[in-house]
Amino acid sequence: MMQAIRYHQHGGPGVLQLEQVPEPVPQEGEVLVRIAAAGVLPVDWKIRKGLIPIPQIYPVIPGTAFAGVIAGIGLGVTGFEIGQEVFGRSTNGTYAEYTTAPAGSVALKPSSISFEEGATICGGATTAWCAMKQAGIKAGDRVFIHGAGGGVGLFAVQFAKWKGATVTGTAGPSNIDFIRSIGVDNPIDYTAARFEEGLEGQFDFVLDTIGGATLERSWLLLKRGGALLTITGQPPIERGEKEGVRVLRSTLASQEDLIEIAELLDKGIVQTRVQAIFPLREARQAHTRSEDGHGRGRIVLQVIE
Ligand SMILES: NC(=O)c1ccc[n+]([C@@H]2O[C@H](COP(=O)([O-])OP(=O)(O)OC[C@H]3O[C@@H](n4cnc5c(N)ncnc54)[C@H](OP(=O)(O)O)[C@@H]3O)[C@@H](O)[C@H]2O)c1
Known part of the structure; x- marks a missing residue:
């Protein structure tokens, strides 16, 4: 058995409970990870509140982003060994002592960063990385990033600068x-x-991490033929056609992307920022802080204290 945060119905932060649950077993193509730290993403509380219409099987262990240590290896997995320090993305819940994840969603954690820092990569750096890749940002481009100090924005700024853009x-x-x-x-x-x-x-490119009136006013910023990506809702394709703007879609990072991001962090070319660290048992406080919508960097749950 392991400790995990779970909820049995949608609701406020109070639905999050610390419970004893069975340890997951890695399936074919998956690794088992002993989680050291889990990222608290805005999408975690949006799902908890029922704001995102995805089918749910209760009880739910929230969270997708993690950093930890390989504790088991499923059939057919090559390239990982028990004891390696990794980070990645899981769809089986990460506010827990263990999770399982497809091996392709996991990469070695840079040795120069902590587990808490490693937990900021997925859903932050990965989102920013895929956005810059899709937009094809190159030297000399002019990029506009909303929420530039947030969990996604701070990476987007650094990736755009690394590509030689003006931000x-x-x-x-x-x-x-x-x-x-x-x-x-x-x-x-x-x-x-x-x-x-x-x-x-x-x-040339606007990355919208805020939505609403901010997105509405952002069309004005773009050159004709420029690109816009909003990560707060559905891609406004029709509006883009009217405005003469390429509307991009958010995509998931590949393992190759994770490895490239890890290398930039390891070399110190890109830095991350942990906004606050809460112990696993204080997931309610962590969600309340994230719902506030302000601050710099990513909130993280420390699973191994
Ligand atoms: N589709 C995807 O793949 C994907 C992935 C990750 C995130 N998201 C979504 O993207 C949004 C941002 O995520 P995040 O992780 O970066 O959130 P976050 O870490 O909470 O950061 C949001 C940032 O925006 C700033 N901010 C708040 N209001 C603002 C405004 N009106 N104008 C400019 N900045 C403002 C905040 O701080 P200050 O106001 O204090 O400066 C904060 O730094 C969330 O809605 C999240 O669900 C989507």
Whole structure:
């Protein structure tokens, strides 16, 4: 048996319970991971609240992002050994002492980063990486990133800079210095200015991590033939056609992507940021903090204290 956070119905943070549950068994093509740290993604509480219409089998162990140690290997898996430190993505829940994941969703954790830092990669760096790849960002491009200090935004800024783009980014007043420190050339405090003012038609790519009115006002920023990706809802394809903008879709990272991201982190070319660490038993507090929607970097649950 193992400890895991579970919920038996949709609801507020109070539905999250620490329970004893059976340890998962790796199936063919999967590895078993002893989790050291789990990322707390906004999608975790959105699913818990019932805001995302996906079929659920209760009880649910939340979480997809993890870092930990290989504890078992399923049939047909090659390239991993028990005891290796890894990070990755699981669809079997990660707010737990163990999870299973397809071997292709797992990669070796850079030795220079902690487990907590490793847990920030999936759903943060991976989302940003796939966005930059899809947009085909290259040297000289002008990129606009909303929520540039958030779990996705901070990686998007650094990947865009690494590609040689010029980056404009938005953040609240307490994160302006931070986004400048990670490479944003033109930081904009979204509480003090209308971000689009004076920047109409200037950008090759806009990454929207906020949605709503922010997405609506973002069309103005784009050059004709520019690209937009919103990670907060369905891709607005028809609107893109009207605006003469390529609307991109969010995609999942491959193992090759995970390895490339790990290398950039290991070399210190890209840095991550842990916003706060909560012990597993305080998952309710971690969700409440994430729902606040502000701050810098990723909230993480520490499973091995
Ligand atoms: N589809 C996908 O693959 C995918 C993957 C990951 C995330 N997402 C979604 O993308 C969104 C962002 O995820 P995340 O992990 O980056 O969230 P996060 O870590 O909570 O970061 C959001 C950031 O946005 C800033 N912010 C809040 N309101 C803003 C505004 N009006 N304008 C500009 N910045 C603002 C926040 O801090 P300050 O206001 O303090 O500066 C914070 O730094 C979530 O809705 C999440 O569910 C989707």
